[in-house]
Amino acid sequence: MKRDAWQDLALGAVLLAVAACLPWFGGSYWLSIGVTIAMYTVLATSWALFSGPTHYISLATAAFFGIGTYTTGLGIDHLPYWVLLPIAGVLGAVLAGLVGLATLRLSGVYFVIFTLGLAELVRQIITWVQNFSGQKGLYVLTDITEADIYWQLLGLAGLVFLGGWAIGRSRLGFALRIIGDDETVARHSGINTARAKVILFMVPGAVAAIAGAILAPRYVYIEPLLAFTPMLSFQVVIMALLGGTGRLWGPLVGVIPFTFLWEAISASFPNQTTLLLGLCFLLIVYLLPKGFVGLIESVRRWARNREGYA
Amino acid sequence: MRAPNAVLSLRGVTRRFGGLVAVNDMSFDVTEHEVMGLIGPNGSGKSTTLNLISGALAPNAGTISLRGTPISQLPAQDIARKGVARTFQLVRLLPSMTVLDNVKAGAVFGHRRRWGAEADDHAMAMLEKVGLGRHAFAVPSQLTYIDTKRVELARVLASDPKILLLDEWLAGLNPTELGQGIDLIRALREEGRTIILVEHVMDAIRSLCDACVVMASGSKIAEGTPEAVLSDPEVIRAYLGDDDA
Numbered sequence: 001m002k003r004d005a006w007q008d009l010a011l012g013a014v015l016l017a018v019a020a021c022l023p024w025f026g027g028s029y030w031l032s033i034g035v036t037i038a039m040y041t042v043l044a045t046s047w048a049l050f051s052g053p054t055h056y057i058s059l060a061t062a063a064f065f066g067i068g069t070y071t072t073g074l075g076i077d078h079l080p081y082w083v084l085l086p087i088a089g090v091l092g093a094v095l096a097g098l099v100g101l102a103t104l105r106l107s108g109v110y111f112v113i114f115t116l117g118l119a120e121l122v123r124q125i126i127t128w129v130q131n132f133s134g135q136k137g138l139y140v141l142t143d144i145t146e147a148d149i150y151w152q153l154l155g156l157a158g159l160v161f162l163g164g165w166a167i168g169r170s171r172l173g174f175a176l177r178i179i180g181d182d183e184t185v186a187r188h189s190g191i192n193t194a195r196a197k198v199i200l201f202m203v204p205g206a207v208a209a210i211a212g213a214i215l216a217p218r219y220v221y222i223e224p225l226l227a228f229t230p231m232l233s234f235q236v237v238i239m240a241l242l243g244g245t246g247r248l249w250g251p252l253v254g255v256i257p258f259t260f261l262w263e264a265i266s267a268s269f270p271n272q273t274t275l276l277l278g279l280c281f282l283l284i285v286y287l288l289p290k291g292f293v294g295l296i297e298s299v300r301r302w303a304r305n306r307e308g309y310a
Numbered sequence: 311m312r313a314p315n316a317v318l319s320l321r322g323v324t325r326r327f328g329g330l331v332a333v334n335d336m337s338f339d340v341t342e343h344e345v346m347g348l349i350g351p352n353g354s355g356k357s358t359t360l361n362l363i364s365g366a367l368a369p370n371a372g373t374i375s376l377r378g379t380p381i382s383q384l385p386a387q388d389i390a391r392k393g394v395a396r397t398f399q400l401v402r403l404l405p406s407m408t409v410l411d412n413v414k415a416g417a418v419f420g421h422r423r424r425w426g427a428e429a430d431d432h433a434m435a436m437l438e439k440v441g442l443g444r445h446a447f448a449v450p451s452q453l454t455y456i457d458t459k460r461v462e463l464a465r466v467l468a469s470d471p472k473i474l475l476l477d478e479w480l481a482g483l484n485p486t487e488l489g490q491g492i493d494l495i496r497a498l499r500e501e502g503r504t505i506i507l508v509e510h511v512m513d514a515i516r517s518l519c520d521a522c523v524v525m526a527s528g529s530k531i532a533e534g535t536p537e538a539v540l541s542d543p544e545v546i547r548a549y550l551g552d553d554d555a
């Protein structure tokens with residue numbers, strides 16, 4: 001059992017190294033798809049680290065992402081770029097911690113609504129502040145290339161997978177599985193459920209903010225509606241659920257097909273994207289409640305049983 | 311006032327649900343190595359009393375103390391870590407986890423905290439103790455009813471509790487299983503564990519308990535040895551006034 005875990009780690013490292021070669025072999029179209037996939041992998045995987053075991057649906061991704069984008073936007077002229085990423089991470093983690101303390105004691109429904117409102121709230125505050133200063137947005141002018149962004153996102157993805165792997169083997173990960181199954185049992189077994197959830201919620205908060213900070217140079221000009229787009233939060237949820245949250249690699253399996261699907265949708269039906277997004281969501285929830293992971297596992301189980309009877 | 315070697319003491323503990331007083335001014339002590347029966351007709355407040363002790367609910371009045379330290383305002387997880395472990399009247403297992411991991415929950419986060427191989431070994435030892443070693447890698451949905459109760463008991467034991475609260479652990483067992491269940495609790499008693507046993511099975515009360523507290527409509531109506539309380543006219547009246555007699 002132990003060897004399996006180390007094998008997974010080695011396999012992950014090899015895949016990451018292969019993915020890192022894309023900028024040398026793919027053209028600019030494939031590189032841009034690569035950036036999108038890397039970004040959603042980072043966001044959906046870190047989202048699932050929290051929402052998978054706890055079953056709390058967070059719609060706050062856009063809030064954290066936007067905070068990261070603005071960290072780069074506001075800081076790029078004053079601080080070295082590499083300092084901005086950890087600052088964004090800390091800001092995202094702190095905001096997530098505060099939101100967690102305020103809402104995670106409540107039931108899941110309040111949490112969903114609160115996180116959705118959060119992104120909107122932060123966006124309104126920034127718009128309001130900008131109205132004072134008379135600007136509409138911020139220019140982020142750097143010599144950071146698309147390939148640089150891609151490699152940074154891959155590096156972040158590596159950290160997220162490593163973190164998820166480590167959490168899965170830790171007491172915190174075990175505590176979260178128990179909380180996900182039965183919170184009453186968790187509390188009566190001696191688990192501080194509120195603390196475990198808040199700590200874990202800080203992970204996607206920090207990761208989404210760092211991802212936003214990395215991507216800011218790609219947008220060149222950032223404004224609140226772009227940085228805090230609620231669509232992002234929903235896309236992340238859909239991709240993670242499509243892949244399945246039961247395994248660390250689950251969201252990745254959702255991100256890749258969804259990215260291509262999304263490319264096709266936005267190219268063919270640019271005015272109906274939101275409608276089609278909603279439709280995808282319904283289809284996934286009805287047809288694949290446990291995502292591709294669940295599907296793969298039931299196929300495996302079925303194959304094993306057949307072997308057993310043969 | 312408190313018995314000198316009391317592990318757990320309740321003083322004037324009261325809990326209301328709206329207008330209903332589910333537990334009314336309860337006071338009793340549980341001493342070390344004692345098996346105390348908490349009995350009474352349906353709806354008399356036994357489970358609520360356990361919920362107050364384990365921290366699932368907070369009392370409206372009164373204090374509960376563990377070896378003299380008040381615990382009545384603590385959240386359930388802190389009470390569990392101080393060494394109070396319970397089973398639930400409706401068995402609660404972790405459905406997505408193996409039997410071994412269910413038991414490990416107690417070993418990892420309970421009164422004494424373990425991790426890694428130590429936690430695995432300890433959980434396995436507790437499973438053996440309740441007679442379930444061979445089902446360690448089953449999932450709860452594959453178990454018979456008595457075996458789910460055994461898993462829950464093993465989880466509780468795995469946390470090295472100072473006091474065990476068993477809420478109708480013997481309920482719903484068939485006659486053969488009942489015999490096995492009583493033997494299992496007797497074995498715990500012989501190890502010198504401190505237990506509060508909520509039970510309707512009178513044979514079990516007679517053969518397992520050192521002392522009994524009888525509740526009716528939320529209040530304590532009798533206290534003493536099982537023989538004494540079960541022949542107390544007021545207790546008989548409380549039970550006969552109920553379909554469950």
Ligand SMILES: Nc1ncnc2c1ncn2[C@@H]1O[C@H](COP(=O)(O)OP(=O)(O)OP(=O)(O)O)[C@@H](O)[C@H]1O
Nearest residue numbers: 327330332350351352353354355356357358359399
């Ligand atoms: N959470 C709750 N909210 C409202 N009323 C409750 C709650 N829990 C218990 N009660 C009420 O409190 C009274 C005592 O219930 P309790 O479960 O403690 O009884 P019990 O002695 O354990 O009964 P049984 O032998 O049937 O398990 C009952 O009238 C019950 O309906």
Ligand SMILES: [Mg+2]
Nearest residue numbers: 356357358399
């Ligand atoms: Mg009860």
